[in-house]
Amino acid sequence: MRKLRLIGLTLLALNVSVMAHAEEKRYVSDELNTWVRSGPGDNYRLVGTINAGEEVALLQTNSDSNYGQVRDSSGRTAWIPLKELSNEPSLRTRVPDLENQVKTLTDKLNNIDATWNQRTAEMQQKVAQSDGVINGLKEENQTLKNQLIVAQKKVNAANLQLDDKQRTIIMQWFMYGGGVLGVGLLLGLVLPHLIPSRKRKDRWMN
Template sequence: MRKLRLIGLTLLALNVSVMAHAEEKRYVSDELNTWVRSGPGDNYRLVGTINAGEEVALLQTNSDTSYGQIRDNSGRTAWIPLKELSNDPSLRTRVPDLENQVKTLTDKLNNIDATWNQRTAEMQKKVSQSDSVINGLQQENQTLKNQLIVAQKKVNAANLQLDDKQRTIIMQWFMYGGGVLGVGLLLGLILPHLIPSRRRKDRWMN
């Protein structure tokens, strides 16, 4: 009976020294491999190794020996020094993730470059088209200016011709007026001499 009590007390003490925790995710350190044991201490036998960087589940810890009980991906349970565990994923796990992130960012940058190049080409095309339109408008403007200059010269020439015709007409009217005036003066001088001679002739006939 005493032996059973002693065994019970021993198991109770062991349970007290082993602190139970909820299952937590941990990662094995980035060593080539890590030895695991059958119990929470260096005095327990080795039961195998675990791969570096492997994800394991932390079941409980022993604060006296700084060991933790883990379960690996195959379901095997063993004890491992807590210093060999990490809260962060190992480089073995992070490197592929980082490579994927780099690839994703590289693809995005390539897409941005392609989009930017396409937009730049479109803008250059629009600018080129605008330059063509501007050049066409400038040429059309210059053509209209040349036509305006020619029209102004024609108008000036027509005005000169009109002035010459007006002067010619005025001169003709002066000439006609002078001719009429001259004829009137001649008639005025001749008629008085013709009328008395007729009267004399009429008197002599009587």
């Protein structure tokens, strides 16, 4: 009896051709709940179902029947067709992750918008301040130009007054010179006549 059991177990092991390996993470198909069996084949009895998208640990595979032995989150082990397993997380798992990623990206975009708006406001403020400085410099430049024009006009007026005074002084000197010359000529003409008459009178008196 024992020999028959050993032979049966040996034949079963040869037929099953189970390859044991380290546990690997797998995900059940996103379809409806998947039936699992007690052994690596369709001829083994059904022992329950695994929820669609559930994460399981792949314990070993059977290449002949394309079945794999898995352990679910509750610690139960069973066999499931390998086509029902996937290396990628199920949509049920990925959708929340994607939603979190979208939320994270949205928050980043909002932060970028806020940062951009703040930088734009700061740049606008700096530009406004620069415009104020430029306008102030323009006004100061215009004031200096006006002051220069006024100063030039004053200098021109002073030059005109100086020219008038110089002409007046020159005319006065001409007049003084002419007067002196006239007096000299007059004396030159009159004195010769006065001196001889005195001599004649002196001679007559002697």
